[in-house]
Amino acid sequence: MPVQNREEIFQKKVDKEIRIEPKDWMPDQYRKTLIRQISQHAHSEIVGMLPEANWITRAPSLRRKATLIAKVQDEAGHGLYLYSAAETLGISRDEMIQQLHSGKAKYSSIFNYPTLTWADMGSIGWLVDGAAIMNQVPLCRASYGPYSRAMIRICKEESFHQRQGFEILLTLSKGNEGQRSMCQESINRWWWPSIMMFGPNDDSSPNTAQSMKWKIKRFTNDELRQRFVDVCAEQVKILGMSLPDPDLKWNEERGHFDFGAINWDEFWNVVNGNGPCNKERLEARKKADEEGAWVREAALAYANKKSRPPSDSVIGGRSLSTQSNEASLK
Amino acid sequence: MNLIKKYYYGDLPDEHNSGTNAPPIAGVEEPAWPLWEIFIRSKQGLDHKHVGSLHATDATMAIENARDVYTRRQEGVSIWVVESKYIHASNPDDAESFYEPANDKVYRHPTFYDLPDELKHM
Numbered sequence: 113m114p115v116q117n118r119e120e121i122f123q124k125k126v127d128k129e130i131r132i133e134p135k136d137w138m139p140d141q142y143r144k145t146l147i148r149q150i151s152q153h154a155h156s157e158i159v160g161m162l163p164e165a166n167w168i169t170r171a172p173s174l175r176r177k178a179t180l181i182a183k184v185q186d187e188a189g190h191g192l193y194l195y196s197a198a199e200t201l202g203i204s205r206d207e208m209i210q211q212l213h214s215g216k217a218k219y220s221s222i223f224n225y226p227t228l229t230w231a232d233m234g235s236i237g238w239l240v241d242g243a244a245i246m247n248q249v250p251l252c253r254a255s256y257g258p259y260s261r262a263m264i265r266i267c268k269e270e271s272f273h274q275r276q277g278f279e280i281l282l283t284l285s286k287g288n289e290g291q292r293s294m295c296q297e298s299i300n301r302w303w304w305p306s307i308m309m310f311g312p313n314d315d316s317s318p319n320t321a322q323s324m325k326w327k328i329k330r331f332t333n334d335e336l337r338q339r340f341v342d343v344c345a346e347q348v349k350i351l352g353m354s355l356p357d358p359d360l361k362w363n364e365e366r367g368h369f370d371f372g373a374i375n376w377d378e379f380w381n382v383v384n385g386n387g388p389c390n391k392e393r394l395e396a397r398k399k400a401d402e403e404g405a406w407v408r409e410a411a412l413a414y415a416n417k418k419s420r421p422p423s424d425s426v427i428g429g430r431s432l433s434t435q436s437n438e439a440s441l442k
Numbered sequence: 443m444n445l446i447k448k449y450y451y452g453d454l455p456d457e458h459n460s461g462t463n464a465p466p467i468a469g470v471e472e473p474a475w476p477l478w479e480i481f482i483r484s485k486q487g488l489d490h491k492h493v494g495s496l497h498a499t500d501a502t503m504a505i506e507n508a509r510d511v512y513t514r515r516q517e518g519v520s521i522w523v524v525e526s527k528y529i530h531a532s533n534p535d536d537a538e539s540f541y542e543p544a545n546d547k548v549y550r551h552p553t554f555y556d557l558p559d560e561l562k563h564m
Contacts, residue, residue, distance in 0.1 A: 192496060196496060405472065409472070412499050414499065
């Protein structure tokens with residue numbers, strides 16, 4: 113069948129909201145876009161464990177500590193759902209990890225900011241996870257089946273993340289002077305990076321149109337950002353705190369909050385590797401990978417040894433295990 | 443987040459020649475763990491349902507990892523794992539002809555039969 117017909121059939125299926133599954137024909141560019149988006153999303157979940165893991169040992173109570181551990185565990189799970197979804201498109205886990213480590217694949221810039229105070233655990237939950245949810249809920253309807261199924265599972269779990277974050281801030285907001293100012297200071301630091309999470313403005317985001325036609329994305333970056341600002345501008349009142357934007361005010365005519373200009377130089381600077389923690393984050397991932405290598409090798413060697421008939425294990429040794437490794441690669 | 447785009451990843455080439463502009467990383471020859479498909483029974487009486495996949499060296503590890511990845515909130519009471527290479531699937535390209543035989547057999551459905559309204563309990 114000519115490619116053009118296949119593309120038409122593909123687009124018709126997408127238009128009719130029929131999900132695309134791994135073995136279905138799809139345009140190359142659709143596959144590439146998905147691999148890029150899903151793997152970056154997976155990397156974000158995994159790197160996103162680092163800023164929060166930083167506070168596990170210093171969580172102020174057992175309740176907070178148990179919650180934070182569960183949340184970080186969830187992020188690991190989310191990373192795995194997404195890596196699996198990306199693998200159905202024909203890229204290997206190993207290749208994705210290499211692309212992260214070499215800097216070829218990116219992850220969400222937000223995780224290149226440091227977590228300086230306990231209040232940051234609250235701000236991350238409320239603002240960072242809040243922005244992520246705003247982004248991710250429409251992805252539950254993404255046209256690619258494995259991605260949409262992973263996103264449904266993630267969104268279900270993500271809601272506790274946001275609520276526990278807000279609870280942390282709410283508790284601080286009712287605390288003493290020091291706790292209240294810690295709360296406000298943290299919101300001040302996380303607000304702008306959070307609304308940058310939605311990505312470049314629509315007029316400088318050329319991929320959006322195609323992604324929307326393919327129903328990978330349902331809303332533009334600016335639409336989602338506006339929705340997030342509207343929600344947060346109200347929620348912050350419950351905390352008795354403020355958002356660090358003097359231009360933030362309700363616009364009766366638009367039915368939305370107006371907000372100030374975003375510092376895109378800062379955004380691109382962090383994306384390009386010059387944020388406060390880019391180096392630290394990548395080093396931590398590489399270190400974990402390198403230092404875990406022997407565990408992965410040992411587990412594989414053990415599995416191979418167990419699956420060999422007993423007589424073989426007497427011969428044992430390198431050559432045999434190399435053989436079975438090769439077999440398992442196929 | 444996932445909206446960051448273009449410059450970085452758009453150059454992903456087909457199949458095996460990717461990463462040409464990325465510096466090589468030591469130890470890439472590491473053999474991959476096999477892939478497993480995971481099926482979970484959410485509660486007694488329901489059937490096992492495919493939930494996703496993961497890598498593990500053997501079935502025991504696959505089941506333990508599946509518990510950690512897919513049942514953190516009591517989503518299951520039973521787990522099946524099958525190494526992905528043993529799954530054989532019908533070809534989506536053939537779907538039309540493959541399932542065609544069922545198309546013209548409406549008489550397999552109960553609603554096909556004309557019966558009087560007075561007839562009860564049937």
